[in-house]
Every structure is written in C-alpha cells, then in structure tokens.
Amino acid sequence: MEKFSLGSENLDLRIRIAELERELAEYRSGTVANSNGHATHAVNEDDEDEEEEDLAPQNQDDKAVRLDLDEFRRYGRQMIMSEVGLDGQLQLKRSKVLLIGAGGLGCPAAAYLAGAGIGTIGIVDHDLVEPSNLHRQIMHTVEKVGQPKVKSIISSLKRINPNPKYIAHNYALTPENSIDTLEKYDLVLDCTDSPQTRYMISDACILLGKPLVSASALRSDGQLVVLNNPPGEGPCYRCVFPRPPPPDSVLSCGEGGVLGPVVGAMGVLMSTEALKVLLSKADKKKRRKPAHLSPDIRPADAKDATKKEETPEPKKFYMTIYSAFSETPFRTIRMFGKRKTCQACSPVATITKESMKNGSLDYVAFCGGKGSGKYPPLRKDEIINVEEYNKLRENKEGGILIDVRDDIQFGMCALENSINVPITTILTLPIAPENDGTDGGERTPIPIPSWLPRDASIPIYFICRLGNDSRIAVQRLKKSGLVKGNVIKDIKGGLWEWSRKVDKSFPLY
C-alpha cells in the first residue's frame, strides 16, 4: 500500500521539480535584474533596533515580484506542494499580513508566516516581554525580558527568515488608529487577549474588507475561526457573538492560566489558515500544465467535466475548538454564518469608518467595562495592608487567615497557618434574607461551615493571589449572616503584595 503511493508520489514530485527548474531557468533573467531589490532584504544584525513604520516604499511591486535562487532553496519544500507552486509562493511574497498581538498566539503564528516567506509582516503590540511570558511566547527569550515585544519578536523572526519586510507597530490598537493600521495589509490575525479588541479588530476588518483569522486560548482550551472570508461573504465576530460576555465571566491567561502548547497549537493553526487564505488568491490558471492536459489538445468532453464541478454550493462556516484534555481534543463545529441584523457587516450595519476613527465607538463600555462591578468596593475598616497584617501575625493576633485561591494554587505556595477555602466554595454560602423589620418567623437555621470560628472575638482575614477574590469573599461572608460580630477584613494586594513588601522569599507567579 505504502509502496504504491510512494512510487506515484515520487513521480509526481519529479515532474513538479522538473517544472520548477524550468521556471527557475526562465526567471533567472528576472532575478538578475532584480538583484538590487533583494539586497535590501538582507538582514543586517546592526539594524535590529530599527523600527520600520512606513509601508509606502514597496520594492515589491506586484508584477516585479520574483524569487531568487536562495528563495527557491528556502521555500522549495512547500513550493513543490500542489497547494503552493510557484504562483502560490509569489502570492505569499506579494502578501502583507498584520498580526495583532505578539504573545502566545502571535509568536508561533508569526514564526511560521515568516518562515513561509510572506512578503510583509506587521506586528502590533505595546507590551514589554515579561518572565511569565516565556513558557509560551516562544519568540521571546531570557535576554529580551523588559524589551518591547514587537522589537523582540522581529529580531527573532529575522533569524528565521531575513527576507520579509518586518514592520513594528509599537503601540496599542485603539478604535482611532485601527483603520490606519490595518488598511495597508491584506490579511489580519487577531492574536489579542480581550473581548473589546476582538470586536474592534473584527469591525475594522469588515470596514476595510480584510479577511480575519481569529483564535483564542485559555487553560487547556482553544478556539479558531476565520472571519469575513471571503470578504463580504463570511460572518464577522459580531455575527458569531452578537452580545459580549458579562465581564465577570471573562478570564485572561494571567487569571485563568494557560498551557503553553495549547495556545501554541492555536497560533500554529492560525498561520495555516492565513496561508490558506493567501494561497486562495494565487492565480493557478497561469500554471503551466503537463502536455497531455494542455487546453489545445484536451479531449472535447474534458471541458464538460469541469463545468459540472461548478455547481455553486452555499459556503459553510466552521469553528475549530480544541480541548486538550478531552477524549476528542479537536472538533469542528458548523457555524450559523452571517447575521442579517449584524451591526457591523449586514445591510443595516451602523458601524462606520468615521465612528471608529473619531473614537465615538466605546468598545470597553460595550463589553461592560474592564471588570466593572467584578470586585466590590470595601469600606476602609474592611481592608488591612500587608505590613499591618504582618505585625498582627507577629503578635499572634492574626486570627483566622483564609486563603481563597483554588486548591492547586494553594498547593503551590501558601502562608503558614493559613487555611484554604476556595472562592468557589465561599460563593456557595447561603445569602441571609434582608432584615426588613418584620420578624421572619420560622426560619430553618443554616449549618455553619466548620472552617468559620464560633467565637465572635476571632478576627477573620481573607487573602488571595492579587487581592481581588478576597474582596468578594469579605463581602460574601458578611452577606451570609453566618458570623456575627467578628472582624472580617481583606488583605489588600494579596500574596503579591506580601511577597513584595513583607517576605521576598514568597513566590510570585
């Protein structure tokens, strides 16, 4: 079985190679004429600091694009695929791709797109490289910590392939600058990490008619979808998710955690989808055909056969979801498609370039604000700072210290004598009925959980990683009415502050 297919594949490959070699010979003259242009692509180790901001001086005029000998060698392994070919490779070289986000998705996606020989690669990011990025953001390295991510990623990409033109957009994408930033590119990859940027990028892509590859990841899950593809036909992000999720339900990788290879896999899949979109624009009709298939000697019925294939079928749209620890990790689900009432891409759309540019569209507000209402405000007497709490501990007045992180994080590191009651458990506490003056009459007494003190003189302190969930815990315990008279306080800033101000040996993560 194997032998047969290998044999025929081998023959196919030989034919392909012969074909490419012939084309190479033909293009050689063009290459020589073009050698000046290519010289400007050579990587110069000294100019890594250079930030190219201008897309205008393109030495890749559509018709002038040629491949030189090094490029034939470099891209040969993908060019001999029927999905690529010389026309496909030239198309990639002509293409301009923008990656928004140089993080867990952007790093692998950019690496493969650079490797594949995309002509122009732009990257938007305003962040700096942090040690907590390194487990998944594979284009950043130890010595780049503290550098702007765009600078770091471009220097890594140049080491993979010096040929593409790399453009650094070292700023945060905003509604005001998104149109100008995206305009010059052919395809956009959304590698960002918040709902508001996802809506914003999708809207900009719709207004500019750019296809959009969008993916996301959290913990051991990932999602991938190609939007506005082909432009005007495929659904947009708003078609798939017309209403934003409640802010309380949105978790970032920093809050929820993420497995490096899971987000990496999604980034790699994004680069595949990007290549598919770009290659679909290659002009395969210009491909030279083997003699027996050349049009002039094609049998008459051959034409009819191709006609039959052209039965138009409505395009279906899919989303790929990855759930690493599930029995069937990859699933492809069929999506509804374009929404007739979509605010961005339907005939009744209300979003315009102007409304984006003048900043009248507030994506943060649309998504319910940045965690607005997520963490309740506390009164001054409900808060204690880490130094004060440390003094109480030293005087053995630390009361009960309840760490509300989940058991996994508690198992990683915890303060001595703290007890672990995860916030999810705190949230299952009953809520005492409001005291409206009338006596409730018969009320079944609620059993008090074993971890709560029976003695009202024992103060209760809540702590968590960053000081957010502990605030919820303070408020929720008070609402439960289960403790009467105890001091209940939140340790401000959580274990992060503790590590910075009290005990530097306590792990930060």
Add this chain to the structure above:
Amino acid sequence: MSTDTIPIKVELAGGLELLFDNEKTLNVDLPAKTEAGDAPNINYLVDYLCVHRMKDTRREMFEINGTVRAGILVLINDADWELEGEGEYELQPKDTILFVSTLHGG
C-alpha cells in the same frame, strides 16, 4: 408514560466545566414531558442543569433571562444551535449538547 425520560449527553468546555465541579461530560435524563406538558427544549435543559447539576451558585455565569448567557456557544450535535432553532429546539434521545464558553486569552 410519565416516567419516560430522554437520555442526552451534555458536554462542557471553555471553562464552563468549572461550574459543574470540573465535570466535562454529564449524562442527563430529562423528563419526556416538562411540568407544563411540553417536550423539553434547550431552554428547559439550561434551567434543569442549573437546578440539578450545577455546583457553583453563580447561576448568572450560565443562565440569564431563561436561556444561556451571552458568550456561551451552544452546539446541538456539533452544529450551532442557531441552525436548529436555538432555545426552542426540542431535545431528541442521544443528542449531544455542547456548551462552550468563548475564550479571549491569547
């Protein structure tokens, strides 16, 4: 007749499993007729899950206004529920209903 049930499989992904004590798959036997005498649909299932299977008390993380909250995709046998009539879709024995929370991390 009244004891008839509709066995279905519910799958949870994208973090929703955390609301269900980290269970990614639930086998659910729905009553063949709801209290109102109707065939159980997706909206009924959502309420049923909140009442009978959800361990977290934050119901609003799953259900708002009688259906799933925004930001949860519902897939009926691997197709978007909008292709099947959304919350009104009447469950059939052995259906697989997947609830996926949309992710935003990257």
